[in-house]
Amino acid sequence: MTLTNNTLVIGDNSEVILHFDLKLSDGSAADSTRVNNKPAKMVMGDGSLTKNFEDCLRGLAAGDKKSFLLEAVDAFGMPNPDNIYYVDRTKFSTDTPIQEGMIMGFSQPDGSELPGVIRSIAGHSVTVDFNHPLAGQNVTFDVEIIEVRTASAK
Structure with missing residues (x-):
């Protein structure tokens, strides 16, 4: 300075x-x-x-x-394809309905939370994008x- x-x-x-x-x-x-x-x-x-x-x-x-x-x-x-994950729908709480476009917090092993965007829902597969929005x-x-x-x- x-x-x-x-x-x-x-x-x-x-x-x-x-x-x-x-x-x-x-x-x-x-x-x-x-x-x-x-x-x-x-x-x-x-x-x-x-x-x-x-x-x-x-x-x-x-x-x-x-x-x-x-x-x-x-x-x-730039978006990194390695930051897109496919998660089984059963891993989501039935208390919180998931919708495409919503941002959710996902707990990490160290206790921190990582935001992910729900990109698509197809049958039992949910596509979650962990790239910065x-x-x-x-x-x-x-x-x-x-x-x-x-x-x-x-």
Whole structure:
């Protein structure tokens, strides 16, 4: 992080509070902090954003507004066929009806949860896609930097 005219700019180890809008190439909104007027808070390098998204933020300061077009490979990557699984329908709870297009959480051996999109249901086979829902999509990343400060040491 460097100082420019006594203003902190985003660099390694910056804590950033920002509003962002993520739009698909057709202009539809994919995500936005403005919906609930609750800005996002992140620390550069903490894993909450990919390196490509973080690179867009580097050098920006409080008050800056910028728009970036990221190709799919630089945003959420391309869909990986190895992330598509066929699951027996009996593995799903009868309490929760499954439908194509719905996103469900799947428990992992380590206790974490991984989201998967139900792509199709055919007889006893359910196709679940564990790729990021925006994989393969070009996105526009609009940001408004609210505050930049040095991240506190842990």
